[in-house]
Amino acid sequence: RRKFLVTGGNGFIGSHVAKALFDRGEFVRVADLSPSSAFAEPICDETYTGNLCDSHFCERAVKGMDTVLHFAATMGGMGTIHEGNDLTIYPENSTMTFNILAASIRAGVRVFFYASSACVYPEHRQTDPNADVSLEESHVWDGGIPKPQGHYGLEKLTSELLVLQSASKINVRIARFHNVFGPRGAWNNGREKVPAAFLRKALSIALAGKFPAELEIWGNGRQRRSFLFIDDCVKAILKLVESTCDKPVNIGSDRAVAIEELAKIAVQCAGLQAEDVKFCYDSDSKPIGVCSRNSNNVFARETLGWSPSVSLEEGMKQTAEWIREEMKKNL
Amino acid sequence: RRKFLVTGGNGFIGSHVAKALFDRGEFVRVADLSPSSAFAEPICDETYTGNLCDSHFCERAVKGMDTVLHFAATMGGMGTIHEGNDLTIYPENSTMTFNILAASIRAGVRVFFYASSACVYPEHRQTDPNADVSLEESHVWDGGIPKPQGHYGLEKLTSELLVLQSASKINVRIARFHNVFGPRGAWNNGREKVPAAFLRKALSIALAGKFPAELEIWGNGRQRRSFLFIDDCVKAILKLVESTCDKPVNIGSDRAVAIEELAKIAVQCAGLQAEDVKFCYDSDSKPIGVCSRNSNNVFARETLGWSPSVSLEEGMKQTAEWIREEMKKNL
Numbered sequence A, B: 001r002r003k004f005l006v007t008g009g010n011g012f013i014g015s016h017v018a019k020a021l022f023d024r025g026e027f028v029r030v031a032d033l034s035p036s037s038a039f040a041e042p043i044c045d046e047t048y049t050g051n052l053c054d055s056h057f058c059e060r061a062v063k064g065m066d067t068v069l070h071f072a073a074t075m076g077g078m079g080t081i082h083e084g085n086d087l088t089i090y091p092e093n094s095t096m097t098f099n100i101l102a103a104s105i106r107a108g109v110r111v112f113f114y115a116s117s118a119c120v121y122p123e124h125r126q127t128d129p130n131a132d133v134s135l136e137e138s139h140v141w142d143g144g145i146p147k148p149q150g151h152y153g154l155e156k157l158t159s160e161l162l163v164l165q166s167a168s169k170i171n172v173r174i175a176r177f178h179n180v181f182g183p184r185g186a187w188n189n190g191r192e193k194v195p196a197a198f199l200r201k202a203l204s205i206a207l208a209g210k211f212p213a214e215l216e217i218w219g220n221g222r223q224r225r226s227f228l229f230i231d232d233c234v235k236a237i238l239k240l241v242e243s244t245c246d247k248p249v250n251i252g253s254d255r256a257v258a259i260e261e262l263a264k265i266a267v268q269c270a271g272l273q274a275e276d277v278k279f280c281y282d283s284d285s286k287p288i289g290v291c292s293r294n295s296n297n298v299f300a301r302e303t304l305g306w307s308p309s310v311s312l313e314e315g316m317k318q319t320a321e322w323i324r325e326e327m328k329k330n331l
């Protein structure tokens, strides 16, 4: 039995990964601020509740572990990681990553996995909503001084460098996630990303039963993104951890859609007819992020033999079912 | 009267800059762990003693200031910034820089100066001791993932990125210093860089008066560096602060010498004859750093109209005089 520490293991991606390892029979310890996950069933052998900004907590958390998977972060959609929060997100996330990495090196942990993000890519590449912007791993470094997306993206980038600089002391693995979604992801706490946000809005309309109703899109709806279903994401993470790839690798879907197209899929998944819903647009007061972003998966295919297999429609359907159940609990 | 905060203003470079501003009639506040500088005379209007890793101390320190010059860091020669100290230097220096920058932005400071280093340049460019490696500012970004020198260099690089990312909120100025030396620099506390180290060794030989005596050089003496005299450094910093240049700029000498040549100059400055001293070499147990490094000053000349004017021999002579007086005090 190998021993895994999953930081942020009660969060969205971390809890799915912890559960996959636990179900496989590995020893799994979760370290998180939060004492429990969104799963009803057990996902790990033990939970350490505490703050990873505290280096002593990190020391305790890594003790006896072979592999550390570091997911913990202050994280959210554009509603969370915007400029107003820059000066709190940066120091928290970078302190956590430094602490857990340093503790892992000191404790002789063998493999360290770091959860980075598509936000490391330069904003200036992602300004044309009519282009399909396929981001290759090397694009971070090809235009002089890198300009990642906000302080959230900057922290991911500087932490990648910190992890890479430690590659002589510990086996490092780095994933750059592109918009991961699915059951148990944030959907109603202000941290949700756009797939869950649209599903919540569409399902609320269906529940209320008054048609036609308005569904608000931030921006003009033509901004493009790709969305990766959580089951595909977990598979990729496990492949990466077992691989010998010590360079950052995209873990994302390479099918980009306009946000308005995603909204239409959400409407369908909520069981609504297209004419039940009227889109309205808020381009002024809401954060929009980049105009166009897609994951280039050539390197992931080559090094991990991995590609996503769940379609956006299927992933949205499963997510809709989960959010519907959650909404019912709250009624 | 403009109001300057000089962090690390009781350290080597900071104290010279504080004094230059104070002598010019500006209002100068020093913030430092250490309550006093190596100057006997006053160098500032007021001193705040405290730790910049404490964000509340940073808030107090920036209050009412127009310009913040950030020199504070855990810093030293190869005897200090080697691998064994990586895991303490990185978090201290990065926390300080984040705290003082965030406090400056929140307080509406107009100009923020950051003291970076030649250690940001990739080690792989600096491996040939027979080449003159002239480092241009852009070289940090031209070879894929940047690989700065150790965690000390990595922290300088990630902090540069943090400062650059804030350029929309505060006027930023970034200097990359290359080996600065002169009176009041560390010389006997384990933090000294090689000019002061060689002068101390040569002056001790002169004081002891037993010839021939051995002077130890780390490595084979053929590794190359350039050395900037403190008076030239202060002039460059003041020009940079007054400029509109918001990109990192080298502040160094562009005359590289082999370390053994520097040792010969130190021997002369100590009033010794060449035959009084026999060099010996320790290539195994001592940290050597990069093989060859020089400052490319094209960008500094263009943007600041600055070039160094004090020769290495003259700078070493003035430094020798100061160290000699310090040694006498300790007799």
Ligand SMILES: NC(=O)c1ccc[n+]([C@@H]2O[C@H](COP(=O)([O-])OP(=O)(O)OC[C@H]3O[C@@H](n4cnc5c(N)ncnc54)[C@H](O)[C@@H]3O)[C@@H](O)[C@H]2O)c1
Pocket: A007, A008, A009, A010, A011, A012, A013, A014, A031, A032, A033, A034, A050, A051, A052, A053, A070, A071, A072, A073, A074, A075, A076, A096, A115, A116, A117, A118, A176, A177, A178, A179, A180, A181, A186, A193
């Ligand atoms: N979900 C995505 O689409 C996406 C995209 C790019 C990158 N990422 C990255 O993947 C990782 C996981 O994201 P997620 O969507 O699962 O986020 P999440 O918010 O669901 O999970 C993060 C977990 O970290 C925990 N945490 C936060 N601060 C902590 C602290 N100081 N000490 C201990 N625990 C702390 C939280 O309690 C939470 O359970 C994050 O690093 C995130 O930045 C996610």
Ligand SMILES: NC(=O)c1ccc[n+]([C@@H]2O[C@H](COP(=O)([O-])OP(=O)(O)OC[C@H]3O[C@@H](n4cnc5c(N)ncnc54)[C@H](O)[C@@H]3O)[C@@H](O)[C@H]2O)c1
Pocket: B007, B008, B009, B010, B011, B012, B013, B014, B031, B032, B033, B034, B050, B051, B052, B053, B070, B071, B072, B073, B074, B075, B076, B096, B115, B116, B117, B118, B176, B177, B178, B179, B180, B181, B186, B193
């Ligand atoms: N001297 C060089 O050749 C050189 C070369 C490259 C870069 N630099 C950079 O220039 C800056 C100044 O270097 P220096 O040679 O004057 O170093 P120094 O060690 O003489 O001065 C640094 C000062 O910072 C203070 N300090 C350290 N930690 C602190 C903390 N937590 N809170 C408050 N004060 C703290 C120290 O007390 C000291 O007075 C540093 O950032 C250094 O990394 C210097």
Ligand SMILES: O=c1ccn([C@@H]2O[C@H](COP(=O)(O)OP(=O)(O)O)[C@@H](O)[C@H]2O)c(=O)[nH]1
Pocket: A076, A077, A078, A079, A179, A192, A193, A194, A195, A197, A198, A216, A217, A218, A219, A223, A225, A259, A286, A287, A288, A289, A290
């Ligand atoms: O309720 C929402 C939430 C997000 N968005 C938009 O959807 C895109 C993706 O946002 P998300 O928060 O998922 O994160 P990003 O991919 O930008 O990091 C952005 O253009 C948002 O403005 C939206 O239209 N409605």
Ligand SMILES: O=c1ccn([C@@H]2O[C@H](COP(=O)(O)OP(=O)(O)O)[C@@H](O)[C@H]2O)c(=O)[nH]1
Pocket: A110, A111, A171, A241, A242, A243, A244
């Ligand atoms: O991310 C990793 C790194 C290593 N290993 C396995 O661990 C063993 C040796 O690991 P070690 O820590 O010695 O790594 P190395 O020093 O060889 O890079 C080998 O069987 C690897 O296949 C693994 O499963 N995942």
Ligand SMILES: O=c1ccn([C@@H]2O[C@H](COP(=O)(O)OP(=O)(O)O)[C@@H](O)[C@H]2O)c(=O)[nH]1
Pocket: B076, B077, B078, B079, B179, B192, B193, B194, B195, B197, B198, B216, B217, B218, B219, B223, B225, B259, B286, B287, B288, B289, B290
């Ligand atoms: O007492 C000393 C101190 C340093 N060095 C060498 O001088 C060079 C410059 O070292 P320094 O500490 O000044 O810093 P660096 O320029 O490498 O950052 C390095 O190769 C050191 O090994 C030396 O020979 N004797």
Ligand SMILES: O=c1ccn([C@@H]2O[C@H](COP(=O)(O)OP(=O)(O)O)[C@@H](O)[C@H]2O)c(=O)[nH]1
Pocket: B110, B111, B171, B241, B242, B243, B244
């Ligand atoms: O590093 C600087 C930046 C600005 N200024 C002077 O400050 C005034 C305006 O500064 P402001 O903060 O408005 O900067 P801006 O927004 O124009 O970049 C002008 O006279 C500049 O010459 C200065 O002396 N040093």
